Amino acid sequence: MSTTLIWVLVIALVVLAAALITGVALVRRRRIRLSDAEAEKPTEQLRPAQRGGGYQAGGGFNLSATTAAPPVERTEVDGQPGVGDDASVPRDSHRQGIVDVTLPAGDVAAPTEQAAPEQAAPEQAAPEQAAPEQAAPEQAAPAPAETEQQTPGTTDTGATTTEPPTTPVPVQPAEPPTTPVPAQPQAAPQAPPAVTTDAASTETVVPTEVEEIAPTEGRLERLRGRLSRSRSAFGQGLLGLLGAGDLDEDSWTDVEDTLLLADLGALTTSEVVGKLRERIASRGVRTAGQVRELLTEVLVEALHPEMERSVRALPHSGRPAVVLVVGVNGTGKTTTTGKLARVLVADGRHVLLGAADTFRAAAAEQLVTWGTRVGAEVVRGREGADPASVAFDAVKQGTTLGADAVLVDTAGRLHTKAGLMDELGKVKRVVEKQAEVDEVLLVLDATTGQNGLTQARVFSEVVDVTGIVLTKLDGTAKGGIVFQVQRELGVPVKLVGLGEGPDDLAPFEPAAFVNALLY
Ligand SMILES: Nc1nc2c(ncn2[C@@H]2O[C@H](COP(=O)(O)OP(=O)(O)OP(=O)(O)O)[C@@H](O)[C@H]2O)c(=O)[nH]1
Numbered sequence: 001m002s003t004t005l006i007w008v009l010v011i012a013l014v015v016l017a018a019a020l021i022t023g024v025a026l027v028r029r030r031r032i033r034l035s036d037a038e039a040e041k042p043t044e045q046l047r048p049a050q051r052g053g054g055y056q057a058g059g060g061f062n063l064s065a066t067t068a069a070p071p072v073e074r075t076e077v078d079g080q081p082g083v084g085d086d087a088s089v090p091r092d093s094h095r096q097g098i099v100d101v102t103l104p105a106g107d108v109a110a111p112t113e114q115a116a117p118e119q120a121a122p123e124q125a126a127p128e129q130a131a132p133e134q135a136a137p138e139q140a141a142p143a144p145a146e147t148e149q150q151t152p153g154t155t156d157t158g159a160t161t162t163e164p165p166t167t168p169v170p171v172q173p174a175e176p177p178t179t180p181v182p183a184q185p186q187a188a189p190q191a192p193p194a195v196t197t198d199a200a201s202t203e204t205v206v207p208t209e210v211e212e213i214a215p216t217e218g219r220l221e222r223l224r225g226r227l228s229r230s231r232s233a234f235g236q237g238l239l240g241l242l243g244a245g246d247l248d249e250d251s252w253t254d255v256e257d258t259l260l261l262a263d264l265g266a267l268t269t270s271e272v273v274g275k276l277r278e279r280i281a282s283r284g285v286r287t288a289g290q291v292r293e294l295l296t297e298v299l300v301e302a303l304h305p306e307m308e309r310s311v312r313a314l315p316h317s318g319r320p321a322v323v324l325v326v327g328v329n330g331t332g333k334t335t336t337t338g339k340l341a342r343v344l345v346a347d348g349r350h351v352l353l354g355a356a357d358t359f360r361a362a363a364a365e366q367l368v369t370w371g372t373r374v375g376a377e378v379v380r381g382r383e384g385a386d387p388a389s390v391a392f393d394a395v396k397q398g399t400t401l402g403a404d405a406v407l408v409d410t411a412g413r414l415h416t417k418a419g420l421m422d423e424l425g426k427v428k429r430v431v432e433k434q435a436e437v438d439e440v441l442l443v444l445d446a447t448t449g450q451n452g453l454t455q456a457r458v459f460s461e462v463v464d465v466t467g468i469v470l471t472k473l474d475g476t477a478k479g480g481i482v483f484q485v486q487r488e489l490g491v492p493v494k495l496v497g498l499g500e501g502p503d504d505l506a507p508f509e510p511a512a513f514v515n516a517l518l519y
Contacts, residue, residue: 061343061507064310065321066438204379204397226474226498227516233477234262235518242291252277262480263449264302268487272298296514302483303510307492311467311507312438313344313405320352320398321405322435324391326424326463327443328455329412332471332497334363336443337409338370339497339505344405345374352401354394354408355380356387356427367409373502377401387411387423388430395435425462441494443469444485447476453488460489471497474504479517482508 237258241251252273259269275298276291285291313321325337334357341351353371357363361383371378379397381390391408398406410427428437442465444452459465468485473496482493493508 061347062310063313063344063347065314065316066312066436204377226504227479231517234258234480238295239292239518242295243288247291259480263478263484264480265484265487268302268483272302275301292518296518299514300510303513304486304492305510307486309467309492309494309508311340311494313340315404319435320395320403321438322395322431323405323407323439323441324410324428324431324437324463325407325441325443326410326459327412331412331443331445333357333412333443334366334370334409335500336441336469336471336495336497336505337367337407338374339502340495341370341376341407342374342502343505345376349404350402351376352394352398352403352406353378354391354406356391356394356408357411358383358385358387358390359411363409363411388427391427391431392434395431399435421458421462428463439466440464441467441469442491443471446470446473446478446481449478449481452481453484456485456489460491465489465491467492467494469495469497470508474498482513
């Protein structure tokens with residue numbers, strides 16, 4: 001009896017000791033004491049050569065020609081998620097394709113009434129231009145829209161009927177080409193219906209004085225320090241928390257708060273913190289230096305460095321690349337269009353700009369100024385002209401002149417106005433009558449935070465956004481918005497605006513960006 005009791009006592013003691021050891025081990029595992037011995041001997045990844053919060057894109061701009069792009073993965077399930085936490089719900093919904101947007105009837109109707117005689121200038125009219133099949137039944141599409149009517153005060157010659165794949169469009173009065181516009185063989189098999197545009201309401205502005213542009217390689221050095229506000233809010237805070245000392249639950253809560261305050265969004269924040277904690281445990285990390293190294297690794301991963309970020313602005317199939325620049329007003333579309341033109345021109349490319357922002361006369365003026373500075377022709381419309389026709393003419397003119405790229409600046413209008421958004425869809429459709437749109441760059445103002453995400457969602461419903469330009473990153477402490485924007489849209493951030501200057505545009509490189517935020 002006494003022997004049994006002794007054995008029971010011994011077993012109980014052993015179990016107690018085991019529980020104690022396990023408990024201590026668990027507590028130790030969750031509460032990490034970091035030494036800073038190794039933090040003083042950081043790895044290359046931890047301390048990049050450039051310090052001081054400078055964003056340095058290591059390489060130059062990555063430009064490419066259109067190839068068959070892999071399908072874009074979207075991360076939300078609901079087509080219209082809410083803002084804030086709701087915005088991060090993963091989704092995988094069907095986006096309204098551009099084909100679903102009804103082309104306003106006014107664009108295709110009554111060619112005979114609208115076509116003024118002087119438009120059919122002999123040197124512009126190729127024999128096939130007046131092909132009878134233009135009056136195909138599908139031309140008489142329904143659904144009139146506010147964009148279809150050219151106001152008399154802004155139209156000299158009215159509209160002209162054209163059939164994009166095979167028929168030349170009358171060129172702009174300012175700079176008429178001497179040869180007929182060649183048909184676009186790549187578009188021929190599509191045989192879309194004819195479209196009437198207000199071609200004669202546009203003019204081409206040819207630059208006279210051209211600025212010297214520094215080569216793009218290496219000039220991004222100038223952008224050092226532009227992310228300093230984000231860096232102090234994000235990098236310094238995080239590195240302070242993950243420095244030497246105890247890393248307990250409170251510390252992790254603070255890390256989460258820091259990430260949320262920097263606008264990373266709830267989903268990315270929990271993902272980043274989760275991965276960080278898991279890797280710290282599994283890799284037996286014990287120094288502040290190693291934790292920072294892991295932080296860098298996890299943040300870069302969250303930015304999906306594998307995404308294709310080249311700007312498809314190089315010619316292919318014997319025609320210019322077509323880039324549409326879209327976004328709400330004030331985000332920096334015109335500025336970005338001008339900056340991108342400079343990058344291309346510095347790369348030896350012939351660029352033509354299309355000022356399809358006809359809502360605001362000053363916008364076209366602004367673009368003409370950019371064009372003049374870089375040596376790019378600008379096709380512009382009169383105030384109130386049909387933006388789709390200006391875009392159409394710009395692409396046509398770019399093809400005629402043998403340009404490498406046509407950059408079309410669209411009107412920045414409130415994304416809440418469905419009709420106006422439809423008009424943007426129309427711009428793309430009309431341009432696509434003659435050439436594939438290679439790139440649709442959505443310009444978002446980083447300082448607007450969640451509002452920018454709402455805009456992004458709406459725009460992506462109307463046009464297939466292929467890349468994001470995040471502007472004004474120099475003016476916000478919330479550089480973390482980059483993470484959310486990509487997650488929301490499943491579309492890569494390709495370029496970032498870091499100032500108002502003509503060369504303050506940089507290619508987006510995840511590793512360089514994270515390093516700039518942290519160190
Ligand atoms: N700080 C900073 N300012 C910028 C940046 N990009 C554009 N801006 C400024 O933002 C303002 C609006 O830029 P715009 O290019 O006119 O914007 P927009 O989207 O074309 O506007 P609308 O023509 O009204 O549609 C201008 O004062 C630009 O100089 C940037 O990266 N950083």
